[in-house]
Amino acid sequence: MTKTIDTGVREGGTGASPAHHLTRSGIFLGSIGGVLLLAMMGLTVCDVIGRYLFNSPIKGASELTEILLCAVIFVGLGAVSLAEDHVTVDLLTEKMPLAVQPLRQAVTGVLSGAILVVISWRLWIYADQIGGYGGSTTNLSIPIAPLGYFCAICAFIGGVITAFLPLERFIKRLKQ
Template identity: 25%
Template sequence: MSIVAWVNAHYDERGPVRWLAFALEVVAAAVLFFLMALTCVDVAGRYLFSNSVDGATELTEIGLAIMIFAEMPVVTWRGGHIVVDILDRVLGSKLVKALGLLAALVISTSMYFLGVRIFELAERSLRRGVETEYLGIPTGYIVEYIAVMSWFTAFGMISYGIYRILTSQTK
C-alpha cells in the first residue's frame, strides 16, 4: 500500500488539510519516538554506567512542547476536545448551536491573542539571547513555534470548527 493510499484511507479531511494533518502527526510521532529513545538511553545510562544523558531534561521539555503544539491544531480541526453536553437535551438545538458558535469564537480569539503574546515573548527572548542551561539551545525559536501553532489552532477553530457547528445535526 502506498503512502498516498494509506493517508487517503485513514484521514477523513479533504484537500491539503489532509496532508497538513498527516505532516503534523508525523512530527508528533517522531518526537514521541525520540523522547522514548532518549528516556531509555538516559535510564540505562544512569543504572548501567552511572552517567545520565546531559540535557535530557531540557530535550524532554522541548520535545513535549513540539509534540503537544503539533497535535493541537489537528485535534481542534477534528473537534476532538472534551465536550460537556449535559444540557443539550434540555436546551433547544438552535441555542446549542448558538452556544457552540460563541464558544468557537471565544476559543479562536483567545488562541489568536495568546499566540500574539507568546510571539512577543519569543522575540524578547531572542533579543536577550536566552538559552537553555546545559545545551545552550535558544529558547526563542521554540516559543515562536508555540505561537505559530497557536495561530494554526485559532484558524482551525474559526474555519472548520464553525463549519462543523453549522452543519451538524443536533437532536
C-alpha cells in the first residue's frame, strides 16, 4: 500500500479515504473471495499430493481451479471497487494541478465504470450463447453459462461502484 492510502489522504488532496465504504458489503465480498481462494488452494494441494504421492490426481481439478479462479477475480472486482484500489498509472496525472484532480477522478471513474458495464453486457450475451448450446466443462460436465452470468453480474456491480464513488465525491466537493 502506498503512503497516501495508509494515511487516509486520497489522490487529489481530498482527504476522504474510501475505507468508510468498506462496511459489511466489502467485508462480505472479501470473505467470499478468501473462502474461494482457500478452496482453490486446498484443491491444488490435494491434487498435487494425490498426483505425486499416490499417483492418483483429482479428476477435474484443473476445471474446478479455473472456475474458482474466475469466481475469485470477479468477486474481488466488487471489493476492489469499494476500496477504490484499482491499479492506476499516473505518468501524466501527477503533473496536473490539484484543482483538476477531483474532476479527473470523476471522469476516469465514470469511463472505467462504463467500460465494466459494457464488459458485463458482453459477458451476459456470451453466457446466453454458451447456455444455448449447453456448454459444459470437459471432464466434470459442469455447465459454464451460470459462471458467465455470475461474472456478468459481478462486472456490472463493479462498474456501478467504480463510476459512483468518484462521482459522488466530486458532487460533494462541488457543493462545498
